[in-house]
Amino acid sequence: MLKDITLGQYFPGDTLVHRLDPRTKLISVVLDFIALFTANNWLSTAVVALTLILAVALSRIKPRALLKGMKPLMFIVVFTAVLNLFYTEGHVIAQFWIFRITSEGLRRTILMVLRIFLLVSCTFLLTYTTSPLQLTDGLEQLLRPLKKLRFPVHELAMMMSIALRFIPTLIEETDKIMSAQKARGADFETGGLMRRARALLPVLVPLFVSALRRADELATAMECRCYHGGEGRTRMKTLQMHTADHLTLLFWIGVLCCVIVLKRFGL
Amino acid sequence: MPDIRLESLRYVYSRGTPFEKVALNDVTLDIPAGQYVALLGHTGSGKSTLIQQLNGLLTPTAGRVLYDGEDIHRSKEALRDIRFRVGLVFQYPEYQLFEETVYKDIAFGPGNMRLPAAEIEERVRKSAHFAGVDESLFDASPLELSGGQKRRIAIAGVMAMKPDVLVLDEPIAGLDPAGCRSLLENIKRYHRSTGCTIVLVTHEMNVAATEAERLLVMRAGQIALDGTPQEVFSRPEELRSMGLDIPGAAALAQALRQRGVSLPESIYSPKYLAKTLLSRMGGVSC
Numbered sequence: 001m002l003k004d005i006t007l008g009q010y011f012p013g014d015t016l017v018h019r020l021d022p023r024t025k026l027i028s029v030v031l032d033f034i035a036l037f038t039a040n041n042w043l044s045t046a047v048v049a050l051t052l053i054l055a056v057a058l059s060r061i062k063p064r065a066l067l068k069g070m071k072p073l074m075f076i077v078v079f080t081a082v083l084n085l086f087y088t089e090g091h092v093i094a095q096f097w098i099f100r101i102t103s104e105g106l107r108r109t110i111l112m113v114l115r116i117f118l119l120v121s122c123t124f125l126l127t128y129t130t131s132p133l134q135l136t137d138g139l140e141q142l143l144r145p146l147k148k149l150r151f152p153v154h155e156l157a158m159m160m161s162i163a164l165r166f167i168p169t170l171i172e173e174t175d176k177i178m179s180a181q182k183a184r185g186a187d188f189e190t191g192g193l194m195r196r197a198r199a200l201l202p203v204l205v206p207l208f209v210s211a212l213r214r215a216d217e218l219a220t221a222m223e224c225r226c227y228h229g230g231e232g233r234t235r236m237k238t239l240q241m242h243t244a245d246h247l248t249l250l251f252w253i254g255v256l257c258c259v260i261v262l263k264r265f266g267l
Numbered sequence: 268m269p270d271i272r273l274e275s276l277r278y279v280y281s282r283g284t285p286f287e288k289v290a291l292n293d294v295t296l297d298i299p300a301g302q303y304v305a306l307l308g309h310t311g312s313g314k315s316t317l318i319q320q321l322n323g324l325l326t327p328t329a330g331r332v333l334y335d336g337e338d339i340h341r342s343k344e345a346l347r348d349i350r351f352r353v354g355l356v357f358q359y360p361e362y363q364l365f366e367e368t369v370y371k372d373i374a375f376g377p378g379n380m381r382l383p384a385a386e387i388e389e390r391v392r393k394s395a396h397f398a399g400v401d402e403s404l405f406d407a408s409p410l411e412l413s414g415g416q417k418r419r420i421a422i423a424g425v426m427a428m429k430p431d432v433l434v435l436d437e438p439i440a441g442l443d444p445a446g447c448r449s450l451l452e453n454i455k456r457y458h459r460s461t462g463c464t465i466v467l468v469t470h471e472m473n474v475a476a477t478e479a480e481r482l483l484v485m486r487a488g489q490i491a492l493d494g495t496p497q498e499v500f501s502r503p504e505e506l507r508s509m510g511l512d513i514p515g516a517a518a519l520a521q522a523l524r525q526r527g528v529s530l531p532e533s534i535y536s537p538k539y540l541a542k543t544l545l546s547r548m549g550g551v552s553c
Contacts, residue, residue, distance in 0.1 A: 011285055062285075064283075065284070065285075176357065177362070177363055179319065179324050179357065180355075180357045180360065180363040181363065181375075182324060182350065183322060183324060183350055183354070183355040183356075183357070183425070184350075184375055184376040184379065184424060184425065184428065185347070185350050185351055185375075185376055185379030185380060185428065186375075186379060187347070187379070201365065202363075202365045202375065203365075205365035206362055206363050206364065206365050209362070209410060210362055
């Protein structure tokens with residue numbers, strides 16, 4: 001149940017996509033987003049889709065894993081689809097009761113669903129192929145210029161990596177506490193909203209107590225290892241861009257240009 | 268009191284993902300009512316998965332769990348009922364306490380059974396007594412007590428449901444020696460006076476040797492050895508190959524045997540070893 005949440009999960013591997021510098025991947029995702037929002041017709045969307053398919057194939061991530069991650073977002077997808085399908089003006093191709101489907105609406109719906117799907121798959125591909133540690137490292141490096149504006153880049157990155165690090169731990173802990181309370185006859189599945197909310201109390205109290213205890217222990221452990229913030233801190237693994245990274249970025253810029261040109265000529 | 272029977276039980280974690288793992292592989296097992304069983308095994312051998320099958324917290328991938336001859340997963344009601352009949356004390360149960368007072372926390376289980384208040388009170392007192400929780404602590408907040416006390420409260424909370432089967436996962440892990448001894452004594456006393464089945468998961472061979480009447484040793488999701496302590500501990504090589512040890516007394520007896528002292532293979536408890544050695548030395552009484 002709780003363990004099936006795939007959001008933000010990392011699937012270790014040793015493919016080209018896994019080996020890329022996290023900064024490259026982060027920038028690629030941003031470029032991909034820009035390209036997707038620029039693309040407004042079949043051909044340009046297809047170009048982005050093909051690029052992503054290529055990336056997924058290279059990463060050897062199973063398409064099923066990507067689809068599984070989509071599940072929680074199904075509601076948004078269906079909602080967007082319905083809105084676009086029934087509320088777009090244009091040439092009517094089907095009609096029943098108060099609903100009208102136009103050819104423009106159909107086209108827009110398909111493009112919109114495709115766009116959401118590609119957006120989400122792209123972010124999933126990033127988190128599936130990049131360990132949380134690398135990800136925050138990359139983010140910290142990319143945001144470094146903001147330090148000049150006194151923006152706490154290092155602290156933010158540290159908080160992020162700690163949060164990411166503890167998500168699985170807390171999920172596991174929640175699972176364990178729920179099982180323990182179920183073993184004492186706690187019932188989380190039946191009853192009205194209020195009853196169910198109250199039934200969660202035996203889970204939430206121990207969970208908070210243990211989260212606070214963990215935070216306290218972690219702070220002590222960090223201090224014992226002389227952690228004193230980002231000032232003067234060096235790294236064991238410094239991020240390094242290689243040829244593959246430069247090529248990937250060039251490639252993405254190419255894709256983006258391609259999309260812009262396609263849009264310009266309305267193909 | 269009813270028996271438990273596991274029939275070709277199989278359980279797979281995270282099926283269909285890259286993290287798929289077979290935790291139980293075709294386990295068939297009978298636990299007759301009233302037995303004191305110790306479940307042993309290396310970390311990751313499937314002990315915890317097995318005990319969560321006993322009260323239906325996990326649904327088997329294949330196979331059946333029979334309680335009193337009936338499948339525990341036959342209906343929702345049956346499944347809820349089994350939770351009260353098979354009491355499960357998890358590892359480090361002290362982290363599951365949540366109520367404002369010790370009394371309320373112990374009463375959580377029986378309260379879920381919708382028992383009358385008087386009955387609940389009686390059960391709380393009795394189980395607190397069995398688990399070694401002093402009644403003067405009833406109004407204290409469980410979160411402010413020591414680790415050992417918290418664990419006793421958590422165990423009392425499960426005993427208060429008066430289960431026919433009490434399953435304890437590593438109940439003595441992390442306790443000091445005195446706390447260990449008294450907790451084990453409490454469990455034994457509870458076993459004797461209620462006649463319920465006990466399943467004790469432990470790493471401690473000495474504990475298993477002295478407490479249980481039957482040992483189950485797991486390896487890679489299967490029951491590798493099953494028998495009385497005497498039978499199981501007479502196969503030290505097999506135990507060692509599974510990353511387990513034999514009790515201190517058995518190891519000492521084995522070492523003496525290798526040095527030419529003739530001792531029977533069946534020695535595993537310190538008492539018996541001492542007795543045998545003393546009689547060997549010419550019947551000196553102690």
